Amino acid sequence: MIELLLQTGLNALFAAAYLSLVAVGLVLIFGVMGVINFAHGELFMLGAYVVVALYTNLQMPFFLVVAIGLIFVGLVGILMEMTMFHPLKDNPLGGLVASIGFLMVIQALIILGFGVRMEHVPPVTQDVIVISEKVRLPVQRLFVILSALVCLSALWLFLKRTKFGWALRASAQDPEAAMLQGISTRTVSIIALFIGAALAGVAGSVAAPVISISPVIGHSVIVSAFIVIIVGGIGSLEGAVLASATYAFIHTVITTFVDGVIADIVGLSLMLMVLIIKPTGMFGTQDRV
Amino acid sequence: MSKPKLLILFSFLLLAVILIVLPHGLSYSQREILVFLTINILVVSSYRLLTLTGEWSLGHIVMMGVGAYGSALYTKELGVPVPISMVLGALTAGIIAWGLSFPLFRMKGFYFLIGSFAAGEIIRLLWKRFRDPFGGPKGIKRIDPFPDIDLGFVRIDFFDPVNYYYFALIIVVLCLVILWRIEKSMIGLTFHAVHWQDKLAESTGVNVRAYRTLALVISATFAGLAGTLLAHYIGTVNPNVFDIEQMVFVLTWAIVGGTTTIYGPIIGCIILTALNEIVLREMGLEQGRPLVYGLILIASVLFMPKGLEDVVKKVIDWIKLHVLTGRIKNV
Numbered sequence: 001m002i003e004l005l006l007q008t009g010l011n012a013l014f015a016a017a018y019l020s021l022v023a024v025g026l027v028l029i030f031g032v033m034g035v036i037n038f039a040h041g042e043l044f045m046l047g048a049y050v051v052v053a054l055y056t057n058l059q060m061p062f063f064l065v066v067a068i069g070l071i072f073v074g075l076v077g078i079l080m081e082m083t084m085f086h087p088l089k090d091n092p093l094g095g096l097v098a099s100i101g102f103l104m105v106i107q108a109l110i111i112l113g114f115g116v117r118m119e120h121v122p123p124v125t126q127d128v129i130v131i132s133e134k135v136r137l138p139v140q141r142l143f144v145i146l147s148a149l150v151c152l153s154a155l156w157l158f159l160k161r162t163k164f165g166w167a168l169r170a171s172a173q174d175p176e177a178a179m180l181q182g183i184s185t186r187t188v189s190i191i192a193l194f195i196g197a198a199l200a201g202v203a204g205s206v207a208a209p210v211i212s213i214s215p216v217i218g219h220s221v222i223v224s225a226f227i228v229i230i231v232g233g234i235g236s237l238e239g240a241v242l243a244s245a246t247y248a249f250i251h252t253v254i255t256t257f258v259d260g261v262i263a264d265i266v267g268l269s270l271m272l273m274v275l276i277i278k279p280t281g282m283f284g285t286q287d288r289v
Numbered sequence: 290m291s292k293p294k295l296l297i298l299f300s301f302l303l304l305a306v307i308l309i310v311l312p313h314g315l316s317y318s319q320r321e322i323l324v325f326l327t328i329n330i331l332v333v334s335s336y337r338l339l340t341l342t343g344e345w346s347l348g349h350i351v352m353m354g355v356g357a358y359g360s361a362l363y364t365k366e367l368g369v370p371v372p373i374s375m376v377l378g379a380l381t382a383g384i385i386a387w388g389l390s391f392p393l394f395r396m397k398g399f400y401f402l403i404g405s406f407a408a409g410e411i412i413r414l415l416w417k418r419f420r421d422p423f424g425g426p427k428g429i430k431r432i433d434p435f436p437d438i439d440l441g442f443v444r445i446d447f448f449d450p451v452n453y454y455y456f457a458l459i460i461v462v463l464c465l466v467i468l469w470r471i472e473k474s475m476i477g478l479t480f481h482a483v484h485w486q487d488k489l490a491e492s493t494g495v496n497v498r499a500y501r502t503l504a505l506v507i508s509a510t511f512a513g514l515a516g517t518l519l520a521h522y523i524g525t526v527n528p529n530v531f532d533i534e535q536m537v538f539v540l541t542w543a544i545v546g547g548t549t550t551i552y553g554p555i556i557g558c559i560i561l562t563a564l565n566e567i568v569l570r571e572m573g574l575e576q577g578r579p580l581v582y583g584l585i586l587i588a589s590v591l592f593m594p595k596g597l598e599d600v601v602k603k604v605i606d607w608i609k610l611h612v613l614t615g616r617i618k619n620v
Binding site: 036083084087088091092093094097098100101102103104105107108109111112219223226227230259261262264265268269271272275276 | 345392395396399400403404406407408410411414415417418533537540541544576577578579580582583584585586587590591594
């Protein structure tokens with residue numbers, strides 16, 4: 001029983017790792033641009049397909065491909081900022097609809113390029129860390145957990161220790177005051193979109209060998225990410241990470257012991273409950289409606 | 290009769306003739322699309338009633354599903370005759386929406402959007418999870434069709450898309466008239482007040498919460514009715530018919546069409562459906578359809594933020610001016 005629980009905990013840790021990367025990116029974009037990026041799950045999917053194209057098909061080294069995935073998806077984020085979110089910055093509902101349009105475009109492009117079938121990415125390593133007879137952690141999953149740790153620490157250092165990070169936090173808090181201090185909010189929003197998208201991309205790339213990839217995986221990712229950012233308090237990065245861990249653990253435990261649909265229902269009920277009791281989320285600081 | 294009134298009467302007559310003749314000029318599959326389009330017009334128009342109060346829901350399509358599942362179950366499990374079960378299905382959607390209003394109207398704006406998504410998705414997943422009575426992922430099959438009408442000299446068979454189209458058209462037009470009357474009544478004016486001046490409305494004694502609830506319940510009831518129209522036409526419902534992707538379509542019809550007029554969402558629905566189902570399909574872009582659709586969505590938000598209705602408004606203004614100058618010349 002304890003072993004099963006430990007194994008479930010490890011599975012949850014893996015799910016929490018890539019989910020927190022996606023959710024933190026989503027929160028970052030919302031904080032700076034005030035727009036909910038519905039296409040964020042598709043950025044995750046795009047990261048996974050970079051691996052399919054370059055690693056599976058062209059046999060390039062895995063970690064180089066992950067780095068390319070990070071930069072490529074980050075650039076797609078900048079493209080979104082320039083074509084949609086910046087022109088629509090006074091129209092949050094319009095930004096949301098535009099991101100839905102973008103979601104359809106990316107999905108269709110991937111289907112045209114790769115087909116609708118599931119893609120299989122061979123793992124980089126077959127090694128498994130055996131903790132006990134029934135508790136095993138494939139090294140490939142460890143990569144995902146480690147890269148989440150690295151990326152999130154790097155983001156934390158960037159936000160708290162650099163001038164750019166300081167400017168970014170300032171414009172998330174109060175764009176007008178930030179502008180009065182001489183911060184270029186345009187530069188900040190481009191950087192935020194790059195980082196937010198790149199985090200989703202790197203999550204998709206590094207998780208690609210472990211998950212099943214299809215053009216529609218973005219859907220389940222974005223739903224989980226929404227639950228996480230609501231439970232964590234929208235606008236709070238630390239909240240998003242903590243909520244990712246909590247949600248991933250609850251979801252994995254229920255999936256293991258009951259079934260997947262019930263786990264989804266519980267997750268959504270959790271979100272609804274947080275919205276009813278404390279709409280600003282468990283770790284949210286201010287109302288941002 | 291004065292000239293503008295004559296013009297309005299004439300254009301309504303023309304519209305009626307077009308709507309009646311329309312199915313006869315289409316192929317069988319296009320006739321089926323026409324039936325769905327008619328039903329979807331009711332969905333998006335009822336959705337607009339809720340947006341009058343300023344709230345955007347992502348659970349509206351599930352309310353349509355509640356109507357469809359409700360009506361299907363009443364006929365199958367309880368043996369209720371189809372026309373009555375349709376009314377009951379619509380009412381069920383209204384009652385469920387009333388129940389949901391208690392948690393959901395603790396939220397506003399973006400939180401309401403996400404909260405309504407969560408509530409709707411929970412209902413949808415319950416359909417998916419519980420095989421008894423909802424049929425699980427495969428849903429409910431072999432739902433009783435709308436009964437044939439035997440008038441002695443003519444027998445109307447509702448398996449024929451043309452006949453069902455006329456039936457749906459009558460119901461939808463009736464509902465649109467009711468929705469229009471609601472909007473023009475005191476209730477409708479209060480909806481506008483709740484949207485634009487909720488604090489002021491509240492201070493003059495308007496129960497803002499009650500009016501929000503009323504808008505949600507009415508819109509859900511009409512969505513439920515649209516669901517029953519769908520269920521008894523295709524004869525099967527399953528959870529995927531009412532998922533978030535369908536909701537996204539409803540949302541885009543409303544936004545591309547515009548929501549300040551009653552015809553805005555209808556135009557959005559007609560143009561986007563015609564584009565998606567007929568133009569792009571005819572061009573043979575089966576897998577590329579979402580690509581073009583998505584690009585059009587982005588372009589319309591970027592370059593037409595006021596929606597298609599704004600274009601129509603300008604045309605109407607032009608005609609008004611034209612008629613007016615014509616009258617001046619006559620004097």
